[in-house]
Amino acid sequence: MTATIKLTYFDTRGRGENIRVALSLAKIPFEDERLSKEQFEERKETFPFLQLPCLTVDGQIYCQSVSILRYIGKIGKLYPEDPLLALKVDSIIDYTEEIRDVMAPSFKEEDDAKRIAMREGYVQNDFPRMFARLEKYVDSDEFCVGTTTTIADIAVSYLVTMMTIGFIGGVPKNVLDGYPKLLGIKKRFTGLPEYQAWENRSRQ
Ligand SMILES: N[C@@H](CCC(=O)N[C@@H](CS)C(=O)NCC(=O)O)C(=O)O
Numbered sequence: 443m444t445a446t447i448k449l450t451y452f453d454t455r456g457r458g459e460n461i462r463v464a465l466s467l468a469k470i471p472f473e474d475e476r477l478s479k480e481q482f483e484e485r486k487e488t489f490p491f492l493q494l495p496c497l498t499v500d501g502q503i504y505c506q507s508v509s510i511l512r513y514i515g516k517i518g519k520l521y522p523e524d525p526l527l528a529l530k531v532d533s534i535i536d537y538t539e540e541i542r543d544v545m546a547p548s549f550k551e552e553d554d555a556k557r558i559a560m561r562e563g564y565v566q567n568d569f570p571r572m573f574a575r576l577e578k579y580v581d582s583d584e585f586c587v588g589t590t591t592t593i594a595d596i597a598v599s600y601l602v603t604m605m606t607i608g609f610i611g612g613v614p615k616n617v618l619d620g621y622p623k624l625l626g627i628k629k630r631f632t633g634l635p636e637y638q639a640w641e642n643r644s645r646q
Contacts (some may be wrong), residue, residue: 448473451495457507458495466640468518515593530587534594561612583626595631602628
């Protein structure tokens with residue numbers, strides 16, 4: 443019997459989007475529950491770590507975005523069975539989390555000028571070495587690992603998209619211009635008909 447799956451997150455991409463994309467790509471039916479801040483506060487105590495995203499599978503609730511993504515990868519055939527390939531997938535995703543962590547303080551800064559200055563600092567000092575390491579580590583300009591789509595491709599595509607759409611003030615759209623493999627992975631992945639179908643559906 444197919445499990446009943448519900449993803450609970452806010453009505454933003456944030457830490458929920460990679461999971462939504464994985465579920466869609468794997469054609470796993472799910473309820474896409476999106477809470478307002480008020481709804482979240484009302485229900486906060488019911489979430490195990492008082493945070494989102496959470497995944498409810500057959501009435502049982504689970505949390506931590508990367509763990510959930512990996513679970514969907516496993517049931518959706520977007521995660522290698524070979525332990526070493528799986529290790530590589532995990533390490534790439536963990537590194538995208540480290541890049542996210544570098545930027546996290548800037549999202550809490552309320553002063554516009556200070557926030558932009560912080561990000562200009564990341565672009566100058568942190569991103570070049572981090573992007574270069576990731577660029578060197580991924581297998582090709584099409585796939586992060588091997589020759590099949592994995593959840594690492596989802597994570598890298600999301601990172602590249604966020605960095606290059608001009609969404610993060612202070613980060614120029616061309617920040618990844620010197621990293622052809624990362625750009626290529628995003629280009630191939632976001633060109634998949636299954637990904638396009640999700641984008642079209644989620645924008646309606
Ligand atoms: N490590 C956790 C972090 C989760 C997290 O920080 N969630 C934020 C939204 S992105 C949240 O629930 N914030 C509300 C709060 O902490 O009150 C994960 O990856 O799931």
